[in-house]
Amino acid sequence: MKKNSINETSMIGDREVDYSILIDVDKNSIRKTNSLFWDTKGGEVLGNTSLPFYGAFVSEEKCQLFGDVSGKKMLEIGCGTGHSLQYLGERKASELWGMDISEKQIEKATQHLATYGLSAKFVCSPMEEDCGIPANYFDFVYSVYAIGWTTDLDTVFCRIASYLKKDGIFIFSWSHPIHKCVAVENNMFVFKKCYFDESWYSLSLGEGTLTLSDRKLSTYVNALAKAGFVIEQMIEESDDEFMKNNNSDFAKKGKMLPVTFVVKARKL
Secondary structure (H helix, E strand, O other), X not given: OOEEEEEEEEEEOOEEEEEEEEOOOOHHHHHHHHHHHHHOOHHHHHOOOOOOEEEOOEEHHHHOOOOOOOOOEEEEEOOOOOHHHHHHHOOOOOEEEEEEOOHHHHHHHHHHHHHOOOOOEEEEOOOOOOOOOOOOOEEEEEEEOOHHHOOOHHHHHHHHHXXXXXXXXXXXXXXXXXXXXXXXXXXXXXXXXXXXXXXXEEEXXXXXXXXXXXXXXXXHHHHHHHOOEEEEEEEOOOOXXXXXXXXXXXXXXXXXXXXXXXXXXXXX
């Protein structure tokens, strides 16, 4: 991969970080870089977002996107340490499946579920690849702050559609693209990045390196439509209850513009 010499800034969670735009995008190299990040310091640096939270200031407890999951078959894309699987397992889902690119994350998820008397079938694979997950099988496929790591959004959404039964539900969350563009400086909101720029960039966090692309909302919506989904609900609003008595710059952003978005879509 080649990098140009221009340095920019972006928002990762509630942090502003420096990054370099990538010119020659090698998808395999991106996956290896991100897999290594999550195998080593990923969880320690970025933490693990999991249900009942979809991300900053948005929760399942308030949104109720899943509803009753008892007896349902669930697949999580980017399962991380298994906390979201635990949340659904405790609500009597009949089968738990998890996919992640990181073997270390899957090891942690296996151990975590075992402490709660739960188990899941795990697949270690990039989400873009055919990895033997059964077709037309799941009632729900979901992803909490993981879909945005994909190097091929169209392929991933098509694969997810293939995993779901007819009328099955796909729920995913990610950092809102406008959040990545705006920073708080001297009590003012300042645009730091072009909303329409979907270039891949590399950045260093802690002792690790990761590679991302900030996609527009329309990119997600059009990819869903192409894969045969219809959107039933989209959430951008922050929950005011979460931001009470919080005067951080991050909370100030959450009160003025979306920092997380969540989509609930149904397979036609």
